[in-house]
Amino acid sequence: MSQSELETLRGRVDELNSEILKLINERAVVVQEIGRVKEKSGVNRYDPLRERTMLDLLKESNHGPLPQSTVEHIFKEIFKTALELQVDDQKKALLV
Amino acid sequence: MSQSELETLRGRVDELNSEILKLINERAVVVQEIGRVKEKSGVNRYDPLRERTMLDLLKESNHGPLPQSTVEHIFKEIFKTALELQVDDQKKALLV
Numbered sequence: 001m002s003q004s005e006l007e008t009l010r011g012r013v014d015e016l017n018s019e020i021l022k023l024i025n026e027r028a029v030v031v032q033e034i035g036r037v038k039e040k041s042g043v044n045r046y047d048p049l050r051e052r053t054m055l056d057l058l059k060e061s062n063h064g065p066l067p068q069s070t071v072e073h074i075f076k077e078i079f080k081t082a083l084e085l086q087v088d089d090q091k092k093a094l095l096v
Numbered sequence: 097m098s099q100s101e102l103e104t105l106r107g108r109v110d111e112l113n114s115e116i117l118k119l120i121n122e123r124a125v126v127v128q129e130i131g132r133v134k135e136k137s138g139v140n141r142y143d144p145l146r147e148r149t150m151l152d153l154l155k156e157s158n159h160g161p162l163p164q165s166t167v168e169h170i171f172k173e174i175f176k177t178a179l180e181l182q183v184d185d186q187k188k189a190l191l192v
Binding site for chain 2 (some may be wrong): 002005006008010012013014016017018019021023024025026027028029030031032033034038050054057058061062063064065066070071073074075077078080081084085089
């Protein structure tokens, strides 16, 4: 094994991890904003149809190597997380 | 609620979903390549220390809004996925 080859590949993985984290956080900020817009109009935050639409779009644009089932699994985790942040927001608002 | 405001925000979420998916797939390709490099030298693929280092790096660079526990949870899912793809690769190699 070329040790330097392995180090180069690992460096690339670290860069990608960092970019993915940045985007997931950015996504959470936008979803929090959506929560606030919905809050103002008394619309229910959780929208299973919207979640389905997002998953369908993702699976259409997935060219691998991740299998569709994995894409669905990872993104459901990401969706759940963002919803939890919205709920935290709501609780804070109630305490003000 | 401004319907167009909601649509704009949702459009941004779709863009971010798509970018995140692209990067997670790109990460999987690099991890598959790491698996092949390790395979050639008979090194064990799963390296819990490396996984710990990646998680520490991610948590250091996480400025939220995602809490650290969520970052750890989502990335463990991403790591697991990439490892499963490596195992698939190995099985295919054995069948050749």
